[in-house]
Each structure stands twice: as structure tokens, then as C-alpha cells.
Amino acid sequence: MRSTLPSLVALAALTLYCAAVGSTLADSRVVQGHTTATLAAPYERIDGKSPFWVLFRLDIQPGWHTYWKNPGDAGLAPALHWTLPPGATASEIAWQPPKRMPFGPLLGYVYEGSADHLVKITPPPGGIAGGKFPLKVDATWLVCSEECVPEKASLDLTLPVGDKNVPSAQDEAIRKLLASSTPKPLPILTAKSDAAALVLTVPLTPDKAIRDAYFYPETAGVIEPAAKQEARIASGILTLTLKRGLVAVPSPLAGLLEIDDADGAHFYSLTQTPTP
Numbered sequence: 216m217r218s219t220l221p222s223l224v225a226l227a228a229l230t231l232y233c234a235a236v237g238s239t240l241a242d243s244r245v246v247q248g249h250t251t252a253t254l255a256a257p258y259e260r261i262d263g264k265s266p267f268w269v270l271f272r273l274d275i276q277p278g279w280h281t282y283w284k285n286p287g288d289a290g291l292a293p294a295l296h297w298t299l300p301p302g303a304t305a306s307e308i309a310w311q312p313p314k315r316m317p318f319g320p321l322l323g324y325v326y327e328g329s330a331d332h333l334v335k336i337t338p339p340p341g342g343i344a345g346g347k348f349p350l351k352v353d354a355t356w357l358v359c360s361e362e363c364v365p366e367k368a369s370l371d372l373t374l375p376v377g378d379k380n381v382p383s384a385q386d387e388a389i390r391k392l393l394a395s396s397t398p399k400p401l402p403i404l405t406a407k408s409d410a411a412a413l414v415l416t417v418p419l420t421p422d423k424a425i426r427d428a429y430f431y432p433e434t435a436g437v438i439e440p441a442a443k444q445e446a447r448i449a450s451g452i453l454t455l456t457l458k459r460g461l462v463a464v465p466s467p468l469a470g471l472l473e474i475d476d477a478d479g480a481h482f483y484s485l486t487q488t489p490t491p
Contacts, residue, residue: 225252242385245368247277257386263376264342266335268309270389271295271354271370273330279360280325283313283468285433287440287482288321290363293332293356300348302339309333309396312471312482313431315440322441324431331392348374380431392482401472403487404452408464412456413438417485419453423476430455430485432470436462 242255251274257267273281273293275372282290311331313324336350355367404416415430428446432438442458455472467487474481 241365242383243370243372245364245370247368249279249360250274250281250356250366252366252368252370254352254372255383255385255389256350256372256374256385257389258374258380259383260375260377260379260381261338261348262342262379263338263344263348265380266387267380268333268335268339268393269350269372270385270392271308271332271334271352273326273356273358274333275328275330275358277327277328279358280316280323281322281330281356283326284308284310285324285431285435287315287323287325287435289318289448290323290325290359291357293330295332295334295355295423296353297334298349298351298353299336300339300343303348304337306335306337309335309393311392311396311481312398312473315429316439320441324440331391331396331432333392333396343376345376348376350374383447395403398471398482398484400484400486403468403485405469406464406466406487408459411459413459413464415455415457415485417453417455417472417483418451419474419483420451421448421474421476423478425474425476427473427475428453428455429473430457430470431473432468434462434465434468434470436460437464437468 219231242253244251244253253272255270261267275281282292284292286292295411299305313326316323316325350372351369353369355365357363357365401417404418407414429444438457440461445456447454472483472485
């Protein structure tokens with residue numbers, strides 16, 4: 216009778232390896248100098264037809280940070296370059312709200328602890344009938360403390376294709392992140408600017424008194440991030456006066472509005488209706 220000892224040893228080694236790298240069939244992980252990069256999917260198996268979200272996550276060493284799509288006064292946003300089956304597409308990143316980090320007279324829009332970047336993957340027209348769906352992302356990012364260090368990783372996932380989607384252990388976390396990356400939308404009613412200021416009006420009737428309001432434009436350089444933003448509300452209209460930067464105000468203008476009240480921070484997605 217053939218001994219099962221070698222196979223048991225191999226199985227134990229594989230178990231220890233998976234525990235060490237923290238990977239499953241639905242995630243892939245690479246450890247760098249100041250961050251750990253993970254690519255995770257919400258499904259262990261996909262139906263090959265339905266779009267699905269994947270998560271590129273950076274776990275960040277304490278005392279270091281990475282950047283939002285607009286890094287603020289300095290920095291660089293992560294870049295993701297995808298290799299997918301022919302005809303499949305990847306969306307732009309659905310960004311989580313950042314935090315403001317002052318450094319000297321400047322201000323950055325950053326992530327500390329972790330940074331979660333969601334991307335929607337759409338299978339090719341007609342789908343994939345069976346087999347496997349390989350995904351690869353080549354990612355670059357800047358991680359900073361008192362100094363800045365460029366880091367990069369290539370991450371691969373291969374998802375089996377079957378008759379239906381089978382949730383993975385990451386499914387619930389990705390669903391929660393998707394909800395926080397799509398805050399309630401509000402229109403920018405007017406956006407008037409000159410060399411000194413950008414003045415926005417937004418319909419807003421807060422439930423509680425506002426302690427602070429801050430607008431994060433998606434386009435870097437439109438405003439001076441560290442400058443005081445003046446906010447006032449009258450008759451359900453929030454008026455924000457922002458100090459202009461050196462970059463022309465885009466049309467349409469878009470960004471995030473952070474409102475702080477007694478319950479903490481609330482984010483809204485602001486978009487200006489394009490001018491015909």
C-alpha cells in the first residue's frame with residue numbers, strides 16, 4: 216500500500232504557505248517596503264457574463280500614507296493598469312473619501328492605515344461560457360512619511376467560470392466599500408470663479424448645525440487646498456467660497472463635499488451640470 220505521508224506533508228506545507236501570505240482563491244497579495252498590496256474578488260467563481268467589482272487594497276505601515284485621486288498640494292495617486300481577457304474592460308477607480316493631512320503650510324488628501332480602490336470588471340460581450348477568467352493588475356503608487364517612496368506590484372487572479380456567481384469571503388467587505396465610495400449625489404447649482412476665488416452653490420438642508428464644510432475637487436490645482444473654505448447656509452442653499460489655484464476650473468466641475476456636524480463627517484458627491 217502506497218504511503219500517504221508525502222501527500223500529507225505537502226498538504227501541511229500548502230496550508231502553512233496560504234496562512235503566511237493570507238491569500239485565497241479570490242485574492243492575491245504582495246508585501247512591499249511600507250505597504251501590502253492585495254487584489255481581491257467578491258466571488259470564488261463567476262458566471263462569466265455579469266459585471267463584478269474587484270478590490271485593490273493597500274495596507275499601509277503606521278506613520279505612512281498614500282493619496283486620493285487628487286493628492287492635494289503634493290503627492291501622486293495610485294495608477295492601475297489591467298490585463299484582461301479580450302473584450303473585457305475595467306472601469307476607473309471608485310475612490311473612498313480621503314482625509315486631510317497638513318504638512319507645513321500645505322495640505323494633502325490622503326489615506327492612512329489602508330487605502331481601498333474598487334474597480335468594476337465587465338466581461339466581454341456575450342460573456343465567457345466556461346473555463347477561467349484571468350485578471351492581472353500592474354499597480355504603482357507613492358507612499359510617504361517624512362520622505363516619499365515609489366512602490367509597485369503585479370497581482371494576478373484567475374477566477375473559475377461556471378453557471379452562477381459564488382460569493383467569496385471578501386464579498387461582504389467589498390459591498391460595504393462600494394456603498395461608501397458612492398456617497399449621496401448633489402448638484403452644483405452654480406460655479407463662479409475669477410483669479411481670486413471659486414464660489415459654489417449647492418442645495419443642502421442639513422439635519423444639524425454644520426461645524427465645518429470642505430470641498431475636495433477631483434482636479435488638482437483648481438483651489439489651494441490649505442486655504443480656509445468659507446461656508447454659509449441660507450434658505451437650503453450652501454455657498455462655499457474657495458481660494459483659487461493655478462489650474463483652470465474644469466467644466467463640468469466635480470468633487471466631494473465633506474460636512475461635519477455633531478454626528479461626525481458626512482460625504483456628498485458633487486457634480487456640475489455640463490453647459491450646452
